[in-house]
Each structure stands twice: as structure tokens, then as C-alpha cells.
Amino acid sequence: MARVSLKDLAQHLGLAEGTVSRAMNNYPDISAATREKVQKAADALGYKPNHTARRLATGRAEAVAYLMPTSRSALSTPFVSELLQGLGDALAKRAWDLLVVQPQSAEDELQTLRKLVASGKVSGVVLSRPAKVDARIDFLKSSGFPFIVHGRAKDDAGYAWYDVDGRQAFADAVDHLTAQGHRRIGFVGAPSYQNFAQDRFDGYKDGLKANGLAFDPDFVSIAELTDEGGERAAFDLLSSPPHPTALLCVNDVQAIGALAAVRAKGWVPGKDVSVIGYDGVWMGRHTNPPLTTLAQPQSHSGRQLGDMLLSIIDGGKPEDFQVLRRAELVRRKSDGPPTGIRTTPQTTSREETR
Amino acid sequence: MARVSLKDLAQHLGLAEGTVSRAMNNYPDISAATREKVQKAADALGYKPNHTARRLATGRAEAVAYLMPTSRSALSTPFVSELLQGLGDALAKRAWDLLVVQPQSAEDELQTLRKLVASGKVSGVVLSRPAKVDARIDFLKSSGFPFIVHGRAKDDAGYAWYDVDGRQAFADAVDHLTAQGHRRIGFVGAPSYQNFAQDRFDGYKDGLKANGLAFDPDFVSIAELTDEGGERAAFDLLSSPPHPTALLCVNDVQAIGALAAVRAKGWVPGKDVSVIGYDGVWMGRHTNPPLTTLAQPQSHSGRQLGDMLLSIIDGGKPEDFQVLRRAELVRRKSDGPPTGIRTTPQTTSREETR
DNA sequence: CTTGTTTCCGAAAGCGCTTTCGGAATAGCC
DNA sequence: GGCTATTCCGAAAGCGCTTTCGGAAACAAG
Numbered sequence: 001m002a003r004v005s006l007k008d009l010a011q012h013l014g015l016a017e018g019t020v021s022r023a024m025n026n027y028p029d030i031s032a033a034t035r036e037k038v039q040k041a042a043d044a045l046g047y048k049p050n051h052t053a054r055r056l057a058t059g060r061a062e063a064v065a066y067l068m069p070t071s072r073s074a075l076s077t078p079f080v081s082e083l084l085q086g087l088g089d090a091l092a093k094r095a096w097d098l099l100v101v102q103p104q105s106a107e108d109e110l111q112t113l114r115k116l117v118a119s120g121k122v123s124g125v126v127l128s129r130p131a132k133v134d135a136r137i138d139f140l141k142s143s144g145f146p147f148i149v150h151g152r153a154k155d156d157a158g159y160a161w162y163d164v165d166g167r168q169a170f171a172d173a174v175d176h177l178t179a180q181g182h183r184r185i186g187f188v189g190a191p192s193y194q195n196f197a198q199d200r201f202d203g204y205k206d207g208l209k210a211n212g213l214a215f216d217p218d219f220v221s222i223a224e225l226t227d228e229g230g231e232r233a234a235f236d237l238l239s240s241p242p243h244p245t246a247l248l249c250v251n252d253v254q255a256i257g258a259l260a261a262v263r264a265k266g267w268v269p270g271k272d273v274s275v276i277g278y279d280g281v282w283m284g285r286h287t288n289p290p291l292t293t294l295a296q297p298q299s300h301s302g303r304q305l306g307d308m309l310l311s312i313i314d315g316g317k318p319e320d321f322q323v324l325r326r327a328e329l330v331r332r333k334s335d336g337p338p339t340g341i342r343t344t345p346q347t348t349s350r351e352e353t354r
Numbered sequence: 355m356a357r358v359s360l361k362d363l364a365q366h367l368g369l370a371e372g373t374v375s376r377a378m379n380n381y382p383d384i385s386a387a388t389r390e391k392v393q394k395a396a397d398a399l400g401y402k403p404n405h406t407a408r409r410l411a412t413g414r415a416e417a418v419a420y421l422m423p424t425s426r427s428a429l430s431t432p433f434v435s436e437l438l439q440g441l442g443d444a445l446a447k448r449a450w451d452l453l454v455v456q457p458q459s460a461e462d463e464l465q466t467l468r469k470l471v472a473s474g475k476v477s478g479v480v481l482s483r484p485a486k487v488d489a490r491i492d493f494l495k496s497s498g499f500p501f502i503v504h505g506r507a508k509d510d511a512g513y514a515w516y517d518v519d520g521r522q523a524f525a526d527a528v529d530h531l532t533a534q535g536h537r538r539i540g541f542v543g544a545p546s547y548q549n550f551a552q553d554r555f556d557g558y559k560d561g562l563k564a565n566g567l568a569f570d571p572d573f574v575s576i577a578e579l580t581d582e583g584g585e586r587a588a589f590d591l592l593s594s595p596p597h598p599t600a601l602l603c604v605n606d607v608q609a610i611g612a613l614a615a616v617r618a619k620g621w622v623p624g625k626d627v628s629v630i631g632y633d634g635v636w637m638g639r640h641t642n643p644p645l646t647t648l649a650q651p652q653s654h655s656g657r658q659l660g661d662m663l664l665s666i667i668d669g670g671k672p673e674d675f676q677v678l679r680r681a682e683l684v685r686r687k688s689d690g691p692p693t694g695i696r697t698t699p700q701t702t703s704r705e706e707t708r
Numbered sequence: 709c710t711t712g713t714t715t716c717c718g719a720a721a722g723c724g725c726t727t728t729c730g731g732a733a734t735a736g737c738c
Numbered sequence: 739g740g741c742t743a744t745t746c747c748g749a750a751a752g753c754g755c756t757t758t759c760g761g762a763a764a765c766a767a768g
Contacts, residue, residue, distance in 0.1 A: 003474070016718045017719095017754090017756095018719075018756075021757085022717085022757080025756080031716060034716085046472075048468075048473055049754085050753085050754050051474065052409045052410045052754080052755090053723090055406045056404075056410050056723045057722080057756040058755085059723070061406075084435075084454055084456075088455075088456030097455075098456070099451055099452065099453060102442030102452070104446050118357065118402035119403070119404065120404050121405050227636070227639070256640045283610075286610045287641065288640070359725085360725060360726095361724075369748085370748045371725080371726095372727075372750085373746085373747055375725065376727080376747090379726080383747080385745075385746060388746085406723085407723065407724035408724080408725055409725090410755090411727085411753055413753070
């Protein structure tokens with residue numbers, strides 16, 4: 001019942017502690033015979049090594065931490081556990097531990113990180129949702145501590161990251177919409193200190209330019225990353241004529257709010273006003289109408305992040321681990337060609353020229 | 355730059371290691387003067403205690419583990435991160451760590467747990483989604499290791515848990531439906547080895563009995579906990595006349611699938627067939643139509659679980675920490691009085707008598 | 709049979725911190 | 739001023755494991 005220690009095991013076998021330890025760790029200077037004897041005795045007695053002691057002795061933490069996002073935005077929830085599962089899988093191969101670290105506030109974040117790397121509790125950390133310029137990344141880079149980020153900051157050089165190309169995706173979306181005949185395309189976005197928000201916004205502008213449409217600041221509205229946020233922003237955009245005939249939303253949860261806004265205006269989403277989201281969340285299939293979206297690739301990102309981080313801890317160069325994936329447009333029912341609806345007919349300066 | 359250890363600090367101060375240690379830990383036998391001196395020097399030199407060494411020396415792990423559910427059912431995702439956040443908050447007060455442990459398979463679970471408690475890595479664990487009879491709980495109970503479970507097994511005695519009363523909730527839902535005039539109420543459920551599924555099913559039956567309705571096995575269909583599962587199950591139920599005029603679904607994601615099934619039959623959910631879910635997920639407001647559901651109380655369950663677990667680790671009796679919350683019916687648009695629709699008119703034995 | 713190699717294991721010396729124990733120094737008391 | 743109480747700190751002795759180092763035993767070579 002009581003924990004059996006290495007000493008107990010050694011005593012039981014009549015061997016020295018060190019010998020038993022080396023046997024358990026497959027040192028080459030242990031004869032096959034005794035190694036086997038040790039193994040057998042070990043699981044006969046139910047010996048389970050004390051990880052803490054091992055860590056102290058080796059100096060290897062054999063654990064990595066995931067720094068939880070501090071923003072409580074509804075959206076963080078689905079992707080966090082997805083990521084955690086993947087990380088867990090990756091770490092399981094080596095029987096490493098996964099720590100979840102939760103800063104108590106956004107300001108607290110850097111301090112938490114400092115303590116974390118200093119404590120020696122982990123040998124690597126994974127960050128997510130970087131800001132455009134992210135102090136956490138700067139600190140980690142300068143400290144030389146192994147880390148990887150899910151997403152990337154504006155400056156994406158010199159560290160490891162995994163991201164999907166939101167900029168490209170939004171440019172694609174504009175292409176798609178203009179191909180359908182839309183000329184007034186709105187953007188409902190999130191505060192751009194979050195780098196992904198900036199990326200997608202840039203993609204939106206790229207798309208306009210590529211299609212010869214003028215950028216009109218009146219067609220963009222920024223809100224928080226919730227359904228209500230999206231709804232409010234969309235409602236605003238739709239309230240001053242000439243309103244956009246299509247809305248690109250920075251993510252699906254905002255898009256879902258936007259759908260509600262369109263209906264609130266008495267219009268039907270997908271007919272009168274097109275709405276396109278981003279993420280490809282499961283729920284999109286069940287909205288009213290089903291949401292057209294830019295879906296992230298299904299590949300378990302957590303798994304990849306974990307594997308990459310492990311490689312870096314093993315000595316890999318962070319710069320060698322930067323992967324950019326492409327989002328895919330999945331068409332459902334919330335987009336379509338623009339229809340001539342209750343919109344002010346006169347062409348204002350907001351209309352693109354050409 | 356290099357880590358500064360206790361020894362360094364002591365040397366720098368001209369004090370003994372032990373003295374410095376006691377000063378840092380607020381031992382009463384250290385004079386206020388030196389305590390202060392030590393504190394100052396500590397953060398001047400940037401001393402951060404090595405947690406691993408501390409753990410080894412004290413034998414206290416100062417960490418708890420969350421055992422991830424192995425089922426990949428879509429639903430696990432939202433609630434996992436919610437729970438993690440709450441746990442993190444609770445642990446932050448003591449600066450304890452949160453480990454996320456992920457068994458590689460369901461069979462592996464018990465073994466993982468064994469290793470976990472033996473390794474000394476944590477001083478408590480939290481489980482979720484217990485089975486009707488759950489080997490993990492039995493093991494933990496017999497081992498005397500501190501733990502708490504989110505939900506509860508069929509046998510809920512002798513350990514700590516936090517649960518919301520699904521049985522009561524489903525009985526309430528049946529009341530609600532019969533009050534509206536429904537007589538044929540279906541149940542789409544999940545495999546009942548999951549205790550919560552059994553609970554809710556029992557509540558459904560309780561409700562029928564309380565309202566003088568006969569239980570009809572043809573009105574229940576079991577499927578996996580996904581939208582497709584719910585859709586298939588609901589479709590089946592609606593395909594053999596006389597079909598139920600209302601569907602109680604074991605959770606919201608199934609209910610969302612059920613909504614789709616109703617539409618697929620050419621009916622309109624909430625009018626021709628009522629459907630009610632369970633959980634109160636955020637998404638329910640945006641389905642078509644918005645989903646009536648039995649919402650779990652908003653109180654951060656993770657936080658509560660954490661606090662309770664801490665109390666138990668401190669020596670509290672597990673039996674003293676059992677909290678049962680009540681779900682609340684939030685009415686949206688997916689339920690209403692039954693309408694006489696394309697249903698076979700003749701009263702079969704399936705109709706309740708009275 | 710000596711010398712030189714290998715093979716295998718025992719014996720320490722930590723890893724960085726905590727905690728008990730005892731004793732020096734100071735204070736309190738008659 | 740002697741004596742007992744306090745106050746405060748130093749000095750080990752670990753916690754359970756790893757890892758280096760050296761040497762005994764076994765083997766090979768001359």
C-alpha cells in the first residue's frame with residue numbers, strides 16, 4: 001500500500017540504488033540478466049518512480065505548459081479544448097505532462113510567464129492568440145526558452161508558429177463575393193491588437209484592391225468577438241444606406257450574430273444580404289440559414305503544435321517550425337448574388353468607380 | 355541571467371540556507387528585520403524558488419490534475435475549457451498547478467489514474483462524465499486519494515461531486531410539455547452507461563408517470579452525442595406513426611440535430627413538433643428556430659469544483675462536498691402546443707389511456 | 709601466468725529546497 | 739549579578755532519484 005521507493009526496490013533485490021536506477025533507465029552498463037530481474041521486481045512490487053525526484057535530479061522538467069488566453073470571449077472555448085487534446089496526444093508519446101497555466105489578468109500575463117520559465121516546472125510553453133506586437137513572444141525569444149505559438153504576431157520571424165492564413169482567406173472571400181456580383185462588401189471585425197484580426201482585415205482590403213473596389217471605412221465596423229458584438233456591428237453597417245450587400249465577419253460567432261442582425265432588419269440572410277464567417281465551427285451547419293464560412297483545415301493543430309514544440313526542445317531551430325495552412329471556403333446558404341432590395345438607388349461616393 | 359538559487363541568496367546575505375528558506379516561508383522564528391532583508395534581496399536578485407525541489411522536500415505536490423474525458427464527442431469541447439478556466443481560478447489563489455491528463459484510450463484510463471496518484475505529481479484529481487458504475491471512482495475511493503467528480507455515478511455516496519439534477523429537469527420538461535397539451539412525448543437519448551444519460555432518461559419516465567402517461571419504448575431512441583446522432587434518432591422517431599409531437603433530447607447538440615430532422619420531415623419545429631434540449635449552450639439562441647432548453651446554472655462549476663477539491667485536500671470529508679444544482683427551463687421558439695398535423699388520426703395503443 | 713581489456717556493479721555526491729534540533733545571544737526576573 | 743526564558747539563527751539531515759567514477763571480477767591476449 002505504501003509507496004515503494006527505489007531504495008525499497010534495491011534493498012529487496014540486494015542491489016545498489018544506483019544500479020537499479022540505471023537498470024530502469026536502460027543504461028548500457030547493466031547486464032541483460034539483472035536488467036530483467038529489476039524490471040520484474042519493479043512491477044511485482046508495483047514500483048512507480050517519483051517524478052518529482054526524477055525531475056530534480058535530472059533537471060529535465062518533462063512537461064510543457066499551455067498558457068490560457070485571458071480573454072473570456074465565447075469563442076475561446078471550443079478551440080482551447082481541441083488544442084489541449086492535441087497537445088496531450090503529442091506529449092503522451094513521451095509521457096510528458098501538460099500544465100495549464102492561467103494568468104489572472106491580461107497584465108499579469110508576462111509576470112506569470114516569467115515565473116513559469118524560472119520555476120523550472122516546464123521545458124517549453126505554447127501560446128495562443130498573439131497580439132499584433134506581443135510582449136510574451138518578445139520575452140520568450142530573448143530568454144531562449146523553447147516555445148511555439150498558435151497564430152503569429154505581426155513580426156513572425158525568429159520563432160515557431162502554426163497559423164492559418166487569414167489574410168489569404170479573406171482576400172479569397174472578397175473574390176468569391178465580387179464574382180457573384182457584390183460591389184459593396186462590409187467587414188465586421190475585432191480590435192486589431194489581436195493580430196489575426198488585423199490579418200483578416202488586411203486580406204479584406206487586399207481583396208477589394210484586387211477586384212478594383214475602393215476601400216470605404218464606413219463599411220467596416222469593429223466589435224468584440226461575441227454574437228452580440230457581431231450583431232451590433234452588422235446592424236450598424238446595415239443601417240446607413242447604401243448598406244453593404246455582403247458582410248465578411250472576422251469569425252463565425254460574429255457571423256452568427258450578423259445573421260441575426262440581417263433578419264432583424266427584415267431581410268433574409270443569403271438572399272438580401274450575404275454573410276460569410278471564418279473558422280468553420282461545427283455549429284455553422286445549424287444556423288438560420290446555414291453559414292457559409294472559411295473553414296480552418298481539420299488537421300489537429302494541437303497535435304502539430306505539440307510535435308513541433310518537442311522538436312524545438314530537442315534542439316531544433318525555431319525558425320524551422322513555421323507552418324502556414326490555408327483556409328477553405330465552405331459554401332452553405334448564407335451567401336448568394338446580390339438582389340436589388342430596399343436599398344437607396346442613387347450611387348453615392350461610396351460606390352466604387354469604374 | 356543564470357538561475358539564482360537559495361544557496362546564492364544565502365551566500366549573498368551571509369545567512370544560512372535554512373534561515374533564508376524559513377524567512378521566505380514566514381516562519382515565526384525569524385525576526386522581522388531579517389525577514390525583510392531577505393525579501394528585499396530576493397527580488398533584487400530575482401530569486402524564484404525551484405518548485406520541483408520544494409515539492410520533493412515537502413512532499414506536497416501543490417497541483418491537481420484534470421482527467422480529460424476520452425470520448426471525442428463534439429460536446430465535450432465547450433464544457434472542458436469552461437471547467438478548466440474555473441479550476442485554474444480556484445487554484446490560482448494558492449498558486450497551485452493544474453495538470454491536464456489525457457488517457458490515450460478508455461481502457462487506459464484506470465491505469466493512467468493509478469500511475470498519476472502513485473507518481474506524487476498531484477495531490478488531487480477531478481473527474482468528469484462518470485459512467486453509471488465508474489471504475490475510476492471506485493479506485494479513487496478505495497485509495498483514499500482526494501478527488502471530486504463533475505457529475506456523479508449511480509452510486510453517489512462517499513465521495514465529492516458537483517452535479518445538476520438532470521432527472522428533475524427532465525421531469526420538469528415533461529410537465530411543461532403536457533401542460534401544453536402534448537400526450538406523445540419522445541426521448542432521444544445517449545447510451546446509458548453514461549450516468550447523466552440514465553438520469554435524464556429516468557427523469558423523463560418520472561415525468562410521464564407523474565402526468566399519467568404510459569411509457570412507450572417506441573418513443574425512445576438512443577444515439578451518440580452528436581448532431582447527426584440526434585438527427586438520426588429524431589428522424590426515426592418521427593417516421594413511424596403515430597409519432598411523438600414533442601421530443602426531449604438528452605442535450606443541446608442532439609436537440610439541434612433533432613431540429614434538422616423535424617425540418618427534414620417537412621414540419622416546422624416548435625409548431626408541428628416541439629423539441630427541447632439540455633445544457634443551455636450559447637448556440638441555442640441561433641438555431642432555427644431558437645432552441646428551448648434546460649439550462650444549467652451559470653455559476654462557474656469549475657471554480658466550485660476547484661474550491662471543493664482544495665477543501666478535501668485540506669482534510670475535509672468528501673461526503674460534505676456534494677452539491678446538486680437545478681436546471682432551469684429557458685423557453686425559446688422550439689416548443690409550443692401540439693397542432694393537429696399530418697399524423698395518423700386513429701388512436702393506437704401507443705396513446706396513453708385515461 | 710602476467711598484463712591488459714571489458715563487463716558490470718557499488719559508492720558517493722549531488723539536484724535545490726525544507727525542517728528539526730540545538731545552541732548562542734539577548735532579554736526578563738528576583 | 740546569577741538564573742531561567744525567549745528570541746533568533748546555523749547546522750545538518752533528508753526528500754527520492756540520477757550520474758559519475760572507480761574498482762572488482764571476469765575474460766582475452768601474450
